[in-house]
Amino acid sequence: MEQMRLTFVNVGYGEAMVLECPDPSRQNGVFVMVIDGGGNDPAEFADCASGRVPMAEYLSGRGLDHIDVMVCTHIHEDHLSGLLPLLEHWTPGELWQTLPADFFRRMRPLEIPDDANLSRRKFLQALNDYQTLCALVETRGGVIRAVAAPLDGVLCSGLSGRVLAPSASQAEELAVLLDGVYAAEDAEFWSRLDRLDARMNNFSLVLRLDFRGTGVLLPGDTNCLGYGDIPAEALQADLFKVGHHGQRDGVSAQQLRAIAPRAVVCCASSDRRYNSADPGVLTMAAEGGARLYFSDCPPVPGAAEPLPPHHALEFTIGPGGVVEGRYLPL
Structure with a gap:
């Protein structure tokens, strides 16, 4: 039986994944x-001792020849901005994101003041990069697709996907909040920008994949407060990427049980x-019977040895709950 491959690239503080699923109807027999x-700040990759590598560099080294679907889970620099360099090499067939497909036309380039704090600089950069990303995809013939819950369907042979969040009403709320940022001036602009930045994680696209009976749950940066509208029975998964980089609010004990x-x-x-x-989150997951894996090399509570430096964490996923992970050495 053929297997699917899901790779978490070591982009430091950020997230970047590539899924490859066998399908004879797709280019070269693979759905990608x-x-x-991840991010696009060179400073993130200045120290590469743990194996950090920009997403575009990693995919080029892998010999990737096409992208069927590109997913932007939400507008934060450490998830979105590293997608832009990919457009220099590949044009996705579809770009999935949660705003109306033409929303980027309502945006304008925002100035990033030299004296802005780091959080503001990164969020402003992400907003500008989102507009550029959408414009480039459309110009080069890709389709921008707005996705929201409930949405499910077959992605390729043997693989189905279900969007669990945001709901259509949440996506509409995000569009209204963004319109408010672009319409505001002076102090009101910064106040609205900061409030939206603080809320953006829980507008993340939450995706559940099923490959021949093996479930994968990818919640973007959704924290434990962002699961409210998702039925508990829809969350079950063999492989779970914990939200918000495993910070203390990344997932609750009740959600982990579900x-x-x-x-x-x-x-x-x-x-x-x-x-x-967060050690508490990691311990909670381990005590629940899960094996822990990491895209980079943070210290692991109770581990006898440090994690090996690696460019990526790769899973082979088969039918009926088969999930095998390995670190790809430098």
């Missing part, structure tokens, strides 16, 4: 989905920036 691209994962991936940086890879 890229889910987020997911009941056999493997948990945490996309935290090796320096545990912003208190990612």
